[in-house]
Amino acid sequence: MDWNFIIFSLVKIAVVVGVVQGLVAYSVLAERKISAWIQDRVGPNRTAPPFVKFIPVLGPFLTRLGIFQPLADGLKFMFKEDFTPAGVKKIYFFLAPAVSVIPAMLTVAVIPFGSMIGNQKMVIADLNVGILYTFGIVSMGVYGIVLAGYASNSKYPMFGGIRSSAQMISYEISMGMSVIPVLLIVGNLNLSQIIGWQATNGWLVVYSPISFIIFMVASFAETNRTPFDLPEAETELVGGYHTEYGSMKFALFFLAEYSNMVSSSAMMVTLFFGGWTLPFWGLDHAPTSLGMGLAHIGVFMAKMIFFMVVFIWVRWMFPRFRYDQLMDLGWRRFLPLALVNILITAVWLWIRS
Amino acid sequence: MEAINNLLSGSNVTDVLFYVFAVLTLLCAVLVVANPFSRNPVTSAMFLVLTIISMSGLFLLLHAFFLAAVQILVYAGAVIVLFIFVIMLLDLKEEQRRKIKFFGLAAGLVSVGIVVSIFLKSLASIQPNVAEPALEGETYALGKLLFTHYTLPFEIVSVLLLVAMIGVILLSKKKLE
Numbered sequence: 012m013d014w015n016f017i018i019f020s021l022v023k024i025a026v027v028v029g030v031v032q033g034l035v036a037y038s039v040l041a042e043r044k045i046s047a048w049i050q051d052r053v054g055p056n057r058t059a060p061p062f063v064k065f066i067p068v069l070g071p072f073l074t075r076l077g078i079f080q081p082l083a084d085g086l087k088f089m090f091k092e093d094f095t096p097a098g099v100k101k102i103y104f105f106l107a108p109a110v111s112v113i114p115a116m117l118t119v120a121v122i123p124f125g126s127m128i129g130n131q132k133m134v135i136a137d138l139n140v141g142i143l144y145t146f147g148i149v150s151m152g153v154y155g156i157v158l159a160g161y162a163s164n165s166k167y168p169m170f171g172g173i174r175s176s177a178q179m180i181s182y183e184i185s186m187g188m189s190v191i192p193v194l195l196i197v198g199n200l201n202l203s204q205i206i207g208w209q210a211t212n213g214w215l216v217v218y219s220p221i222s223f224i225i226f227m228v229a230s231f232a233e234t235n236r237t238p239f240d241l242p243e244a245e246t247e248l249v250g251g252y253h254t255e256y257g258s259m260k261f262a263l264f265f266l267a268e269y270s271n272m273v274s275s276s277a278m279m280v281t282l283f284f285g286g287w288t289l290p291f292w293g294l295d296h297a298p299t300s301l302g303m304g305l306a307h308i309g310v311f312m313a314k315m316i317f318f319m320v321v322f323i324w325v326r327w328m329f330p331r332f333r334y335d336q337l338m339d340l341g342w343r344r345f346l347p348l349a350l351v352n353i354l355i356t357a358v359w360l361w362i363r364s
Numbered sequence: 365m366e367a368i369n370n371l372l373s374g375s376n377v378t379d380v381l382f383y384v385f386a387v388l389t390l391l392c393a394v395l396v397v398a399n400p401f402s403r404n405p406v407t408s409a410m411f412l413v414l415t416i417i418s419m420s421g422l423f424l425l426l427h428a429f430f431l432a433a434v435q436i437l438v439y440a441g442a443v444i445v446l447f448i449f450v451i452m453l454l455d456l457k458e459e460q461r462r463k464i465k466f467f468g469l470a471a472g473l474v475s476v477g478i479v480v481s482i483f484l485k486s487l488a489s490i491q492p493n494v495a496e497p498a499l500e501g502e503t504y505a506l507g508k509l510l511f512t513h514y515t516l517p518f519e520i521v522s523v524l525l526l527v528a529m530i531g532v533i534l535l536s537k538k539k540l541e
Contacts, residue, residue, distance in 0.1 A: 103406070140503065143433035150441025154413070157448055161406060169452070176449050180442055200503055 023135050027119055034319075035269040036081035042323050044077060049327045055080040091258035096163075099255065103162035108256070108263035111155020114148045115270035121145060122277045123203045125287050125308035126298050133287075133308065134203060141202035142194070145278060146187055149233060153179045155267060156235075156252045163255040171251030174241050174334065181341040182232035182239075188349035189225035192218075192356035193282055206286035210296060216283040221352045223283045225345050230275035232341070234268060237326040241334055276318035280311065287311040382425055388418035405451045409444055416440045430503045 040055065047054030055077035063070040063079070073079070095104065121141040125133030138144050153176050160172015193215055194200060197208045209215055216223045232239040243251030253264045280286060287307040298304040332340070392415040396408045416439045423432035510518050 138429060140429045140433045143430065143437060147433050147436035147441060150437055150445075153441075153445050154410075154448075157445065157452070158410075161448075161452055173449065173452060176445050180445055183442070 019131055020135060023131075023133075024120075027124070027135060028116060031116065031119055031270055031273055032266075034273050034316075035266055036085065038269050038272065038319055038323070039084065039265070040077055040081050041320065042326070043080070045320070045323050046327045049324075058083045085262075088259050088262040093258045093260065096165075096255050098164050100162040100164060103158045104255075105260075107155050107159035107162055108260045108267075109155075110158060111152060111267040112263050112270070114151040114155075115267040115274065117148045118145055118271075118274035119277060121202055122274070122281055123206055123286055124277070124311050126304055128298075128301065128304040132203070133304070137201065137203055140200050142190060142200050142205075142282075145274075146183070149271075149274075150179075150183055152233075152267070152271065155264070159252040159256070159264070163252070165255055167249045167254050168252045171243060171248050171254070174248075175235060175252065178232055178235075178239065178241060178337060178341075181338060182229040182345075185225055185341055185345040185349055186229035186233065188346065188353065189222045189229065190282065191349075191353050192222045195353070195356050195360060202281050202286075206281060206288060209285040210288040213290070214283065214285045219283075219352070219356060221348065223279070225349050225352075226282070227279060228340075229345065230279065231322070231325065232337070234271040234275055234322075236268075236272065236322060238329040238332050239337055240331060241337060272319060272322050273315070276315045276322065277311075279318050280314040284314055378425055382422070385418045385421040385425065389415055389422065392418060405454075406448060409447045409451060412447070413440050413444050416444070430506055 044054040046052075056075045058077065058080045059070070059074040060079060060082075063074060095101070120135045121138050121144050123132070123134040123137070127133060156175045156179075157172045160168045160170075160175075163169070193205070196215065196218055197205050199205060199208070205215075231237075235241075235243065243253065248254070253261055256264065287310050289310050298307060392411045395411045396415060399407060399411070416435060420432040420435040420440075423429075423435060
């Protein structure tokens with residue numbers, strides 16, 4: 012037994028899960044604030060624990076930013092009555108939120124969020140099949156939504172569940188196909204090696220921009236965010252698959268959605284934007300000091316937060332697609348485009364070799 | 365990666381995990397077809413998912429990381445989602461009330477018998493303690509084998525899948541021109 016490995020892994024898991032939860036809480040706040048700014052409103056600017064008003068300048072400023080809003084939201088979800096509607100299928104009704112949260116949290120396990128600190132790699136599991144692992148786990152996320160739709164025993168959640176399972180399977184194919192050129196160029200499935208390749212040869216978004224565009228749009232569809240939030244389209248389906256849910260069980264679906272957003276942003280950064288590397292200030296090679304290691308983590312977080320803001324921004328700028336348009340885009344535009352992209356990349360690599 | 369390999373090589377952990385996954389696989393597989401508590405098709409499909417996940421755990425213990433990932437990606441992530449999709453659209457009540465027919469039972473038993481005999485035959489032909497399998501973790505070795513040694517079977521399977529796909533598209537078209 013390798014105790015060192017076990018202890019360091021546990022520490023990394025605890026820290027990563029904690030950071031992801033924090034990011035989720037504050038991305039909900041960011042969502043509310045950014046939507047408010049886009050729509051010329053103020054957003055949450057009142058909530059604060061009582062002692063804050065005694066802090067001179069900083070207190071009111073933080074309150075106006077809504078920094079304490081996530082705490083209040085969390086408390087509200089936890090203390091709200093956990094209501095179970097009559098006629099639901101009990102076991103699946105309780106299982107569905109858990110089944111949607113677990114895959115969402117598992118995806119971050121293979122993502123290298125930094126280079127090295129001391130002699131510890133900043134990744135929980137440096138798998139040789141990292142990308143496939145992520146796709147496998149992401150594809151499990153659909154069960155939560157499908158089960159919620161099925162267990163609620165009500166027609167709107169049912170429609171939401173069916174819509175989302177069709178949507179997620181369709182876009183998973185385009186998503187998987189869009190990454191193949193990246194794998195062809197790098198020649199490795201290991202996410203750390205992909206970042207290493209990008210550090211020496213430049214970011215992959217330059218080599219394969221079509222892949223990046225397909226991947227980004229497909230990840231919008233996979234996370235059920237606007238413009239593809241058909242599974243929870245309010246105007247047609249009340250609330251979609253989580254119509255019958257309340258309190259903490261509803262919060263778990265929310266948590267899953269935002270964790271998926273975090274992990275797909277992290278995947279985009281890792282696959283196409285060089286992960287923890289930056290091409291200048293000597294940040295593109297293995298760290299020589301503790302400060303460099305921390306700077307790499309900072310770079311990764313900054314890139315990831317940029318993409319999360321893009322996610323939020325897109326949500327408040329674009330209208331929802333119609334369902335047939337969504338399917339048409341997935342199957343008749345992106346899939347052929349991704350296949351042609353694979354062919355072109357393969358031919359290009361063949362000519363160069 | 366090396367750390368995970370070392371952890372997996374520690375004999376005690378691997379043995380315990382093997383028994384855990386093996387028992388889980390068998391138990392869930394039995395519950396798919398013969399669940400004493402529920403005849404709900406969705407429950408069966410969910411146990412099938414669990415079976416596949418524990419089977420990919422067994423692949424992991426054999427250091428076949430690629431197979432484990434693909435197992436989850438293809439079967440648990442796509443095929444059974446489609447099963448559930450279809451089950452949700454069908455009338456479940458009728459399926460739950462249906463009695464087991466004699467012919468179905470006999471056909472099932474015969475096919476189980478055939479599979480078991482193939483399995484026993486191949487089990488007898490395995491020599492223990494041969495060299496490490498070439499599939500270990502790396503997708504490179506698997507890809508190379510598929511495109512050199514096993515090209516013909518690989519291509520035949522692809523053509524078979526293509527034929528099935530075209531057939532489905534043809535059948536699902538409302539008007540045949």
